[in-house]
Amino acid sequence: MLLAKGQKVLIVDDEIWTSDTLATIFTIAGYEARAAYSAEQALEIIAEWQPALVILDVVLPKMNGIELAIELAGRRPSCQMLLFSGNPNTAQIAQAAAQSGHPFEILEKPVHPDFMLQKAGQLLSVH
Numbered sequence: 001m002l003l004a005k006g007q008k009v010l011i012v013d014d015e016i017w018t019s020d021t022l023a024t025i026f027t028i029a030g031y032e033a034r035a036a037y038s039a040e041q042a043l044e045i046i047a048e049w050q051p052a053l054v055i056l057d058v059v060l061p062k063m064n065g066i067e068l069a070i071e072l073a074g075r076r077p078s079c080q081m082l083l084f085s086g087n088p089n090t091a092q093i094a095q096a097a098a099q100s101g102h103p104f105e106i107l108e109k110p111v112h113p114d115f116m117l118q119k120a121g122q123l124l125s126v127h
Contacts, residue, residue, distance in 0.1 A: 006030060006031065006032060007031055007032070007051075007052040007053065007124050008031070008032045008033075008034075008049060008050065008051035008052050008053070009023075009026045009031045009032070009033045009051055009052070009053045009054075009055065009120060010033070010034050010035075010036060010042060010045060010046065010049070010051040010053070010054045010055070011023050011026070011033065011034070011035045011036070011055045012035075012036045012037075012038075012039065012041075012042040012054060012055065012056045012057060012060070012065065012068070013035075013056075013057040013060075014037050014038060014057065014059075014060050014061060015057070016035075016037055018057070019035035019036065019037060020035050022035070022055065022113070022116065023035040025113045025116075025117070026117070026120070029117050031120070034049065034051075038060060038061060038062065038063075039060050039062060039063035039064075039065070039067070039068040040062065040063070042054065042056075042068060043068070043071070046072065046075075046076065046079070050076070050079075051079065052078075052079065052080060052124055053079070053080045053081070053082065053120055053123055053124055054069075054072060054079060054080070054081050054082075055081075055082045055083075055084065055116070055120070056068055056069055056081060056082070056083045056084070057083075057084060057085060058083055058084070058085035058087065058090040058093060058094075058106060059085055059086075059087045064093065065083050065085070066083065066090075066093050066094065066102070066104060069081045069083060069097075069102070069104055070097065070102050073102065080123040080124060081104070082105075082107065082116075082119055082120065082123060083104050083105065083106045083107065084106060084107040084109055084111050084116075085106055085107075085108065085109060086108070086109030086110070090106055091106075094106050107119065
């Protein structure tokens with residue numbers, strides 16, 4: 001498996017430290033990475049920057065990460081998404097989304113950066 005380095009990755013988390021740290025980790029690993037701190041900001045960035053992968057925190061103010069992922073799936077079907085959360089209530093949100101035809105895997109925080117890079121590589125792999 002050849003990893004798709006250089007691909008654009010957007011990290012969306014309202015915890016600025018988490019977003020910025022993950023963006024830095026992905027940049028060091030060879031991706032072109034940016035951070036967003038809300039769903040609204042993410043939608044603005046996605047419209048003009050068009051990332052190949054969006055990594056979303058589930059718990060965001062106003063629009064949660066699953067709602068954002070559903071919105072993105074409609075706007076940019078080729079964009080890969082990876083969700084993560086430290087909130088135990090996200091299982092209920094994910095179950096409701098799956099029942100409405102939008103199943104998402106949610107990684108549990110804290111997620112080790114190496115594991116996050118591995119999951120991203122799998123989603124963006126070139127066969």
